[in-house]
Each structure stands twice: as structure tokens, then as C-alpha cells.
Amino acid sequence: MSARPTEAVAFMSGAEQARLMERGELTSRALVELYLDRIAAYDAGLHSFITVCGPAALQAAEAADAERAAGVVRGPLHGLPFAVKDQFQVAGVEVTGGSRSRRGRVAQSDATVVARLRAAGAVFLGTLNTHEFHWGPTQEFPYGTPKNPWNLSRDPGGSSSGSASSVAAGLCTFSLGGDTGGSIRAPAALCGVVGLKATWGRVSRQGVFPLAWSLDCVGPVTRSVADAASVLRVIAGADPGDLSATPRAVPDYSGALAGGVKGMRIGVVEDMLTSRMVGAEARAAFEAAIEVLQGLGAEVVTVSIPKVSDTRFVIPLLIDAEAYSYHRSELLRDYSGYDVNTRISAMVGAAMPAGVVAQAQRARQVVSLEVVAAFEGVDVLASPGSPSGAPESRRRGHVGSRRQAEEKIFGVGTSAGQLTRVFSLSGNPAVTLPCGFDAEGMPLSVQLAGKHFCEADMLRVAHTYEAATDWWTRHPSLAG
């Protein structure tokens, strides 16, 4: 029987935790107990979790330990505790979408990705806080305002806020989130962890609450790139419950991590490095990361996605229109039960002229073709993962004029959201991972994007960078 694990174990990668289990130095039960203790100690201040399923998690952990003792190990995730954004159905667990309007609704079955993780031996720990219905920015969080574990006055990003903050705070081994315009990658970047969005259609969304079907993706938040590869291998693949999930074979992403970057070509997107897109500290950290990759043998070239900043209007326009069509009947029943930002976004979708929405779809194709062109002759694209370290958390207040909407909602004059949105529009895989800190100690991030269904190349570059640096080993101090 292993002794109680140290706090350091809570921040290990899943691969490191699995190695301790292989050596008999850690049990799944002890790891679940450690995380439950930490959730009890710290999550009242962080608001990462909405529902914690302690007894069921302990039971599942004991079953995983018993299997391991009998010589049955289902894979690299065996016995590792995970949590999911409160967007995924988990049998017997309330699924709120982060909304008070959905309180008390209990899922009858697991989402496909949850079922696959459980079948792979992973242990479900609970559901995680999110902007309401993954829309955002939510103004009043009914389950507590999520905080950034590096500084509780800072924003953890969203909409998968709890998915990123829980992993960064050492409250679970890994999590799942949803990414429609950057909702995995942006919070992962602001919280100093790894956030992965695969190619649209690579991962089933059956049993996952939709925001905008033509953009929605599901993916992991982890403390290491290798863990992201392991989780993606398990959750990816065809699903009769989601016809958009491609029947293409799922590669061995973990096996493809080795080999380095010598001879690979990285395209730095110059339009995502302008002073309007990214702050000086984030740019400097990004450029240092590119130098590391260059030093490891990658060839770096400059590429362009000229219309990248147009995404500020295209993404919200498409999301509002698609999401309204999903929420209409519920909004008619309980309009005031929705957060003010969510219901206003829905009404924008309801009243927006159809021709403008069609034009946004056209713009999406134009931007997507620019992304395809940027990939000519390169293996991955690179940009900063966030324009700066996490900003202060603040509510935006009433918006009563077009000018206020431009500034507060669409970020005209800032880079908010644009670094991630372009690859949502184009459907390309993308990952954010830590590459430094700003002067105030907040994490900075690099974003790598791959060609469609070429997650393996992208993860290989990310893993090679991670292995050459130690940013990913740092974690916030929550005590005191």
C-alpha cells in the first residue's frame, strides 16, 4: 500500500503519475483522495468545479487499482482522475451548462468521450465551471465566478474556465473542455497549461451540449503535451452517435511525439504579431520559443493570414445565429433564467439580417483558404497563444451604443480572441502551451496549428519544445 502522496504528485503529468502507479508507489485511490482534499481546501476560492463526485470517484479508483493488481492495465490513462466541463453528459450527474436555468437536469448516459475515457480506465471526478452554455462572457456565474489560480484577481479565460484552472491548480490530472472560438486554448494559455483543439470532426460531440455546431470541438486540457496526445488518442474516432465524427483512422499520437523537429518547417504568422494583436511581453516570449525550436533544427519562415483580424465579427456572428436556433424554445420558456450576456447574444442571433450571416459564412471560407495558403510548404503555423498575461476579472457593464459594442463586445482596437478564432473558422487543429511569464507572474503561451488531421505533426513540435524548456513544470502556489 502506498503512503499518502505529496503535494508535488498533484502537479505531475499523467504520464509521471502512471509511472508511479506502475512501480507500486501510487494508487489511483490515493491520487483521488489527494485531489479531493485539494478541492476541499482550495476550490471555494477558485470555483473550478460545479459538481464533485467524490464517493463514485473513490469507488472507480478502487476498481482501477484492483484491475492493476490483477495485471490488467487498460492504457496510459488507467487510474488517472479527470473532470469535464459542465457541458458533457455523465450518467447520473447534473449537467447545467453553467446555467441556473438547467439546475436539476441529470444526464441519463455518458457522452461518447466520457464513456471512452472510462473504458480506458480513467476515473471521473466531477464537472467543471464554464461560461453559461459556453457562450460568454457570462456576467453572473451562478456557481461562483471562476478565478485564475496564478492570481485570484485575474481572469482564467473561458469558456472552459474550470477545465483550465482545475488542471493548473492541481485539482485533477486532466480535463475536457469545449472549443468553439478558442474556449479550450485561451483559458489554457491564461492558466499556464496545455489546451488542445483537434481538427473539426476528429472527436465526437455526442452527448456534449452544443454552442455552434459548425465550429464546436471537444478536447483535453493537460499539464503536458504527452498527456494531451494520450487523451486525444482515446477520445478521437468515428461515432455512430455523431455523424460529423470522421471515420478516418486514429493515429498513435503518443508514438509520433519523438523524433524532434529537425527538418520541419514552422510558419510564423506575421499578422498575429503586430502590436494591435499582441503585447510586447507575449511577443518576446513567443519569439524566444521560436528561437528554441530553431535551435533544435526547425526551419522557421514567415507566413501571412491577411484577414485574421476580420474574425472579430465573423465568429460571434456565426455563434449567435447557430446558438439561437438551438436555444430558442428554452428562451421562450425562461428568458430571464439566462445570464444577461447569453440572452442578449441569442437575441442578436434572432434579429441579425440573414444576408449578413450568409456573408459571414462567405468570409469564413475566405479566411479558411488563407489558412490553407499559409500552410503551403510548412508543417505547422505558430503564433502567440494569448495577447498578454491574464487580465483582471471585471464585468463589462451595460452596452447601449454601437461604439460601446465595438469596444466592449467585439474588441475593436484590441486583439481579444483573434489569435485562436482563425483556426476555429478553418477547422484546423491547434494547441496552446506555456512559454513563459509576464512581469506580474502570469503565464504566457505559444499556439501551434497543424494541417487538417495532422495533429501528430503539431503535437511533435509542441512536445519537442516542451521537452527543451521547463515552463510546464511550474505551478501556482495556492497555500496562504
Place this chain on the structure above:
Amino acid sequence: MVTQELVGSDAVTLEQVDKVLRAQGFAVPRADLEEVTARINAIVAGFLQLDYVDTQLEPWPHVGVLLR
């Protein structure tokens, strides 16, 4: 008559938005209506500044991705 001079002016009024929403069953509070109107006008004005009018691309969302 449509002229370039109109581009940038507010495309819709609060009353027009209210009518469109009521036609779909929504009688929303005044504060919400103000923001809905502001956002639509920001999007329309912002979008009209973008150069997609002459493109011959069909707006097929995403179909190309899985065929590629």
C-alpha cells in the same frame, strides 16, 4: 437608393429590432433591447467595412474540411 455614405450609420433602430423579436415571440426588457440593437449595428457596420462583397466563393460552411 443605397449609397456609400450610409455605410457606418446605424443599420437598425431599437424599434425595428423590437418588432423582429416580437414576431418570434420575444418581448425583451428595454436594457436588453438597447444592447441587442447596439451589437447588431456594430456587426453590420464592421462587416460592411470588410471586403467580401465581390468574392465568388460560395458560403458553404465547413463542407470542404472533411473532403480535403
